[in-house]
Amino acid sequence: MPRLNSHDDFTPLREIIVGSAANYVGHDRDVSFELFHHENLSGFRSDWAYPRLTKAAAGRRESWTIKARYAEELHEDVEGLAATLAGLGVVVHRPLPLPADAAPVAGLGWEAAPTPALNIRDNTLILGSEIIETPPAIRSRYLETRLLAPVFTAYWEAGARWTTMPRPTLTDMSFDLSYARDTATTLGGPTEAIDDPQPSPYDVGVEMMLDGAQVLRLGRDLVVNVAQENHTRGAEWLQRHLGHQYRVHRVWRMADNHIDSMLLALKPGVFLARHDGIRDLMPERLRSWRFIVPPEPDQGAFPVYDDYEDLVLTSPYIDLNVLSVDEHTVLVNEECTGLAKLLEAEGFDVVSVRHRHRRLFGGGFHCFTLDTHRTGGFEDYLS
């Protein structure tokens, strides 16, 4: 195993982990899931909100079944993504697949059905030669990075540093609800339930929670999206952990949590951004970069889902979530022709990859992957 080395999203890619969609058969809808996906869930069908959905008060969870056809098509597309990357000469590693009969995971005072290690960008941050497992905000994802442990172990054996951010207890009281409250739709929505957190003997107050996917990596500069106090604490941990070598730039409420369907760096000096307003949220010295804004999403480019049976977890902007193989080559969803054309006009080579159900499973190509070796170093792109 060569050494771990990944400081950015755009220098030539040598090794990557591609997530696994095996047995993504359902969602465990509890307070942590509803809160995390509040923006999309409340904008979609507010009356699905927890706990009205919950048939019995006991347990305060609901298992949500995903149609087998969608799960199978997702699996097919993720395997296609892995094959495309391998075909481009990138070494591809894989997590352990979630077994079909996976037992629930449990914390102090809660239990949840585990999710496969699919959106692996979310729960790990690779900074140079260090693996940082970030603290999940969704109970069902609590042990997700364990499915990556064989790959992380191999990198550790090859010299990587391997750190775990403090793990939250994730009781109802752990969450800062302010973002969900401030951004609640006029229809109401999940905030209704979140207003009624239940006390637990394990309460520790508001905890640190930060996903790797809230961080945009630019060598020695990190742009971190912070939307509420859980994130503030996570960003503070990161800055203290990294010390003065890194500059941790906090951006306030660029997104509810993950940054990578809002903003990605395609190469030094060039961002791909959801809208023009992103520039104003950026640290001063990054405002002079070029911001490429894709055309508005074409609603006709998405499969048609059932309002009652299918849970849509991402916005229609999810196809912005591309993956760069180097500064010239970008993997783009084949359904997103507007973005592909624009990138080609900007001088990029576009590799089209199939990914049908990006709205059902929370992520695109950047979310589904974790680059472990790129040739770029610990650069100062701001100087």
Ligand SMILES: NC(=[NH2+])NCCC[C@H](N)C(=O)O
């Ligand atoms: N790393 C990720 N899972 N990113 C996906 C973010 C999707 C974003 N919440 C949206 O709806 O567009």
